[in-house]
Structure formats: structure tokens, C-alpha cells
Amino acid sequence: MPRAGPWASSPARRRRGARAEILRRWIERYGVPQALYVDAKSVFVRPGTVNELAAGIAPVTHFGRMCAKLGIRLIVAKTPQAKGRVERVHGTNQDRLVKKLRRRGIRTYAAANRFLGETYWPAHNARLAVAPLEAADSHLPRDPRLDLAQVFCLEEQRVVGNDWVVRYANRALQILPTARAKRCTGPKGRILVRETVTGAILLVAPTAAGTEQVLDWQLLEAAAHRPNYQAPRLPAPVPAPPPAPAGFTRAGQPLSALQMATRERWNQDVRVHIQRKQQRQRAGQAALAPLAG
Secondary structure (H helix, E strand, O other): OOOOOHHHOOHHHHHHHHHHHHHHHHHHHHOEOOEEEEOOOOOOOOOOOHHHHHHOOOOOOHHHHHHHHHOOEEEEOOOHHHHHHHHHHHHHHHHHHHHHHHHOOOOOHHHHHHHHHHHHHHHHHHHHOOOOOOOOOOOEOOOOOOOHHHHOEEEEEEEOOOOOEEEEOOEEEEEOOOHHHHHHOOOOOEEEEEEEOOOOEEEEEEOOOOOEEEEOEEEEOHHHHOOOOOOOOOOOOOOOOOOOOOOEOOOOOEOOHHHHHHHHHHHHHHHHHHHHHHHHHHHHHHHHHHHHO
8 A cells, every 4th residue: 555645644644544445445345344353553452541441431443443333343362373374474475575576677556556466466366375164255245325435534533612613633624604513513512523545524523313414614724713812922021230339239228337348358259269260270281281292
């Protein structure tokens, strides 16, 4: 499957998109399987969050949700030995397929997919396929009312804002307040945001009858979404007070004799400290001068 399109923006999305595309092509060719034997990767199963565990909600991944809509049961393999045959076949195909593609000079996804469908898999199945013990096909027919584009998509729940705006993927989606939208949802209502493989975004609101309604929306720019927003104003920096003149405090009051003596003693200590530091630096330079010569 080409690693391109809206689902290729991150490694996690690429993994979801690749497995969803494989399952979709399988269903279109053979029908809906009753179960899938998968490993415990995060694409198929995931641990529940704190809120889900507290509410007793079973955690579901995007791929698990797709399978649930199709009525497919996921059987998770707990040990690597359980899928040893699959892993060995994958290793064989990864070794042979790369060499065959290189020998034929295939460098594009379209040519690779064409080679897989027309040459590689027919020869592989003719050589290594094993006849099943029972000829009955266990695949189930796909429900014609079920749109695969609405199944194989990324789906997240969102809350409608008071301004009928939904936030998704750093974008503001303005729901058009049509009569259908007002019947299905409203401010603080929950809707589903679905992103298909082609990048189309659908806002879906469930109805009381158990059906779904697709809502009309338009994309808002950041400035249009918050027209009254103003950046916070930082307070102006307070200028440092000027140094107090000799014989006076910062408040402009004259110093007493004791304060004058204290200030003079402190200034004298500072001058002595600076002089001693300069003497040490000069002594160190004089000691290093013979070594440098």
C-alpha cells in the first residue's frame, strides 16, 4: 500500500491505514471473515485509560471499531509461537519479493502492486497453497446497506461548542445551523468526526432512532473563529530607580553620620577586594611567563 495520503502523517496512522486497506481489499474479494487472529500490537488492542476503567468501558482501537461494525471478532495471540507460521511466511516474502522487484527494475508502488496481483501471488499460491479440509466458505456476505467508506475511517468523538464549532486536528469546523443539525445536536452535544482514507471529513450526529445524520460544515480560519480575541497585554516594565546621590538615600533623605560611615567602610572593602584580585591575577601571569617563553 502506498505510504501517502492523509493517513500517512504519522507512523501510527500509516499502520492503521495499511491494515485497514488490506482488510478492505480482502472483504471486497472474499467477503467478511467471522474472526481475525491478530497479535497484541497497539493497532489491534490497547489498555484502557483511567476514565475508561472507572466507567467500565472496554477500550477499543480504530481497527477494533472497524471490525466491530463489520461483525468481525478479534482473537489476540498471547505468545509469539501462536503465529509462527505467519511470521515465517512474512520473512520469506520480504526476502524473495524485494529481490524479485529489484531484478525486474520495479521502483513504483503502482508497478509493485500490479506485479503482486498478476505474477507473484498466483505463482506463490500455486506452489504453496494447501487445500482445506472443508470446502465450505466461512466468509459472510457484506451488508449492502453498510458503506465501507464509513467503516474504514478514523473516528473520534467531539463536543459541539456554544458557537457550533468543533475542533479537530488543529482546525475549526463550523457546523451550519440547518434544521437537520438543530434536530440532531446542539451546543454541548456530542458528535462523531470521521476522516476517510481520501481525506474527506464527515461530521455525523446520532439520532434518537438509532440512525446517523451527516451534518453540513465549513472550515473556519483561525482569525475568523475568534474575531474578538485579543492577545494579553503584558505590563510595561518598571524602570530601575536612578542611583542615589552621594550623601542621600534613594528616597532623597540625607544620610546620618553613622550611615555615611557605614557606606564609606563598605566602599573601602569593595576597593580592597578588587585590588587583591588584580594582584593575584598579575602574580599568576608572572609565574606563567617563563613557561610560555
